[in-house]
Structures are given as structure tokens and as C-alpha cells.
Amino acid sequence: MQMLSFCLNHPQDIDRILDEFREQYPPKYSSILCFIFTGITCGLILLFAKYLLYIFNKDPDVISIGTVRLQIIFFAYVFSFAQEN
Numbered sequence: 216m217q218m219l220s221f222c223l224n225h226p227q228d229i230d231r232i233l234d235e236f237r238e239q240y241p242p243k244y245s246s247i248l249c250f251i252f253t254g255i256t257c258g259l260i261l262l263f264a265k266y267l268l269y270i271f272n273k274d275p276d277v278i279s280i281g282t283v284r285l286q287i288i289f290f291a292y293v294f295s296f297a298q299e300n
Contacts, residue, residue, distance in 0.1 A: 257289040 240248070260267065268281040 253292070257292055261286055261289055 264282045264285045265278055268278045268285070272278065272281075
């Protein structure tokens with residue numbers, strides 16, 4: 216709540232902070248960094264998919280089906296992010 220009140224009471228400070236961020240990280244580089252981070256995150260999730268699913272359900276059939284589903288979803292997620300930017 217404090218951050219919201221700061222934003223509402225000091226819009227010029229927010230503009231200054233955003234301008235400094237844009238100067239330091241131009242949109243081109245921000246998109247590349249986001250794409251790399253998304254790819255690494257999705258890769259880690261795909262690498263540990265069976266273990267992540269095992270936390271929620273211990274049935275081997277559910278884990279095998281869920282692993283395939285995660286592979287499809289996260290593989291497509293990386294390309295949907297690239298399409299947005």
C-alpha cells in the first residue's frame with residue numbers, strides 16, 4: 216500500500232526512475248534479457264518436471280502424462296513470448 220501511495224503522490228519521481236531505467240537498459244536489450252531469462256526458467260522447469268509433479272501427485276501415470284503436458288506448454292511458452300516482443 217505504501218508503494219501505491221508513493222506512486223500517486225510522487226508521479227514525477229516515478230517518471231525519473233523509469234527514464235533512468237530506460238537509459239540504462241534500452242528496450243532492445245530488455246527484450247533479449249527477458250527472452251534469455253524465460254528460456255532458462257522454462258528449461259529448468261522442463262528438466263525437473265517429474266520431480267515438480269511428484270510434489271503434487273505420486274501416481275506414475277499422472278506424472279508421465281503431466282510431464283508431456285508440461286513439455287508442450289513450456290516449449291510453446293518460449294515462442295509465444297518471442298512473438299509478443
